[in-house]
Amino acid sequence: MLSYVSGTLVDVEMNMIIIDNHGIGYGISSSMNTIDQLPTMGSEVKIFTKLVPKEDSLTLYGFIDKEELKMFELLLTVSGIGPKGALAILSSMTVSDIRFAVAGGDSKAFSKVPGVGKKTAERAIIDLKDKVDIVDAFESKLNSGAAKSVSNTASVKEEVLEALVSLGYSPSNAAKALDKMTITESTSTEQLLSDTLKQMSFL
8 A cells, every 4th residue: 555655746737746756657646735735846745645446447646744635535435526526625625624614514615616516515514524523623723833823722612613603604604714813822712702703804
């Protein structure tokens, strides 16, 4: 099993990354999110991969980080979504976007992806509901260092999210606004709610 491929980035063709590893060129199908994060041609790169076999082919799929690979694998568990559909979703939505949409039951976020119909979008919400949640999105940001110096209990975020939804905001928009907030250990639920409401006014 190929867990990852590392080597020199030699070419990018549509949704295909070409990596040279000791004279062997690996063609790896990938998402636009990963392709947009690639270094310049000739640079060393490491791509986390999954080999997907079919009756008449073997296709290698790869991503810039393990989080996107994990989401790709989760999307493959959704009825009606194959590798190409999963790539299309990951090319249109970030991993956090997907988690926010699932946690908020926002099937419309999926149906905006080319090739993903209403029924498949609704099935994605149902099939992924118990596999991803809003806390994962925040924790992912924290662990990757992409968040603004934040460290607070998930319960505060969840309380504010519930309050925003009760006020009529869509779960996905509320989650995205929350994600932009700067949170410290001393941030209270009331303060975070007030700051997030201000953020919501600009969405």
